Structure formats: structure tokens, C-alpha cells
Amino acid sequence: DAGVTQSPTHLIKTRGQQVTLRCSPKSGHDTVSWYQQALGQGPQFIFQYYEEEERQRGNFPDRFSGHQFPNYSSELNVNALLLGDSALYLCASSPLGVRTGGPGANVLTFGAGSRLTVL
Amino acid sequence: QQPVQSPQAVILREGEDAVINCSSSKALYSVHWYRQKHGEAPVFLMILLKGGEQKGHEKISASFNEKKQQSSLYLTASQLSYSGTYFCGTVNAGGTSYGKLTFGQGTILTVHP
Numbered sequence: 203d204a205g206v207t208q209s210p211t212h213l214i215k216t217r218g219q220q221v222t223l224r225c226s227p228k229s230g231h232d233t234v235s236w237y238q239q240a241l242g243q244g245p246q247f248i249f250q251y252y253e254e255e256e257r258q259r260g261n262f263p264d265r266f267s268g269h270q271f272p273n274y275s276s277e278l279n280v281n282a283l284l285l286g287d288s289a290l291y292l293c294a295s296s297p298l299g300v301r302t303g304g305p306g307a308n309v310l311t312f313g314a315g316s317r318l319t320v321l
Numbered sequence: 322q323q324p325v326q327s328p329q330a331v332i333l334r335e336g337e338d339a340v341i342n343c344s345s346s347k348a349l350y351s352v353h354w355y356r357q358k359h360g361e362a363p364v365f366l367m368i369l370l371k372g373g374e375q376k377g378h379e380k381i382s383a384s385f386n387e388k389k390q391q392s393s394l395y396l397t398a399s400q401l402s403y404s405g406t407y408f409c410g411t412v413n414a415g416g417t418s419y420g421k422l423t424f425g426q427g428t429i430l431t432v433h434p
Contacts, residue, residue: 206362235421235422237424242427243426243427244323244408244410244424244425244426244427245363245408245422245424246424247421247422247423250421258421260421292362292363308351308353308368308410308412308422309353309365309368310353310355310363310365310410310422311365312355312362312363312364313362314360314361314362315362
């Protein structure tokens with residue numbers, strides 16, 4: 203049973219460029235969340251997608267946008283990259299329980315992440 | 322506002338015990354614990370719901386004090402495989418979070434032979 207897969211694993215961009223990161227959720231999961239993890243820090247919530255809509259958003263600027271496809275996979279787009287955007291971007295999926303807000307809704311399965319370096 | 326974890330780092334010998342604490346200034350619905358090894362994805366350990374529940378996972382257990390909005394992770398008879406960074410993630414009470422976890426800054430646990 204495949205877990206959460208992310209691509210690419212590493213990428214290097216320059217300031218001002220745009221980047222797209224991709225995520226396939228674990229089988230049976232329909233909700234995808236994106237987190238940014240700076241070096242030595244805990245993951246920070248960017249946003250969450252369910253039923254192809256952004257359901258929740260953390261404290262990130264509009265330069266960060268996303269999309270969820272009918273097969274539940276998701277993309278994270280970051281425009282006008284800044285040096286401070288350098289981080290590990292983690293995708294996490296969660297099961298159907300998110301609809302009811304039950305405890306299982308919050309159990310996240312993380313991917314290994316995409317390491318973004320902005321020069 | 323993110324929960325605060327303490328200590329920031331712990332160094333143990335195999336077989337020793339450790340406690341990692343997580344405190345929040347907000348009323349919580351649940352507390353989650355994850356472990357992340359270097360270069361790997363965070364892995365779910367356990368979830369605790371409000372009500373003072375205590376859960377266990379092998380020799381790792383945790384408690385949740387709802388009144389104090391605090392959770393503690395107990396690692397008993399530590400093994401080399403326990404090394405990694407431990408994160409608590411919290412879901413605020415109020416029913417609007419829908420799976421939004423706010424993580425602490427992490428506690429680095431190192432177990433030596």
C-alpha cells in the first residue's frame with residue numbers, strides 16, 4: 203500500500219521564480235494538507251484541500267496557492283519566490299473522517315517532502 | 322500560536338527513560354505526537370483526546386491534561402530506534418479546525434548505546 207508520494211524530492215530555484223510541487227495521497231485518503239518546515243522547526247500549516255476546495259488556510263501570503271484534482275492528488279504553487287521560502291514542503295493526507303471532524307480526521311500521513319532551495 | 326515543547330533536546334543511554342512535554346495557551350480538542358527521523362517524513366505515534374486520556378504505543382505512552390492544556394510523552398526503556406525529533410501537534414477546541422494541526426518546535430531525542 204503506497205503511502206503519500208511527493209515530487210520532486212529536491213529542487214533549486216532563484217528569487218522571483220515560480221515552483222509547483224506535487225502530492226499523491228495515501229490510498230483511501232481524500233484530504234490533503236500542505237506544511238512548510240524550516241530547518242530545525244516544526245511543520246507550519248499552509249492550507250488544506252478537500253473536495254477540490256481550499257477548506258482551511260494558515261498564515262501564508264497569497265503567493266502560496268494550491269489545487270486538488272478529482273483523484274485527490276494535489277499541487278502547491280509558490281509564486282515570486284523569496285529566499286525565506288527555502289524549506290522542506292510536506293504533504294500530508296488524512297482519511298474520510300475529516301468530514302465529520304472525528305478524531306481520526308486529524309491523523310496525518312506525511313510524505314517525505316520536497317526540499318526547496320531558493321538562491 | 323504554536324504549542325511549546327520542553328525540553329528542546331534530550332540525550333539518553335539505551336534503557337533510560339525520558340519525558341517530553343507540550344503546552345498550549347489555547348483550549349484543545351486533541352493532541353497528536355509524531356516522530357521524525359533525519360531526512361524522513363514525520364510518523365504518527367498516537368492521538369489523545371480531551372478527557373485526560375492516556376494511550377500507549379509499545380514502550381511509549383502519553384497523557385493529556387485537559388485542564389492545563391498540557392500533554393506529556395513518556396518513553397520507557399529507550400531503544401536506539403527512538404532517536405529522532407518528536408513533535409506534538411494540537412487541534413484547538415471549537416470544531417472549526419477540520420484537521421489543522423499546529424506543531425510545536427520539536428524535541429530532539431538522541432539515544433546512545
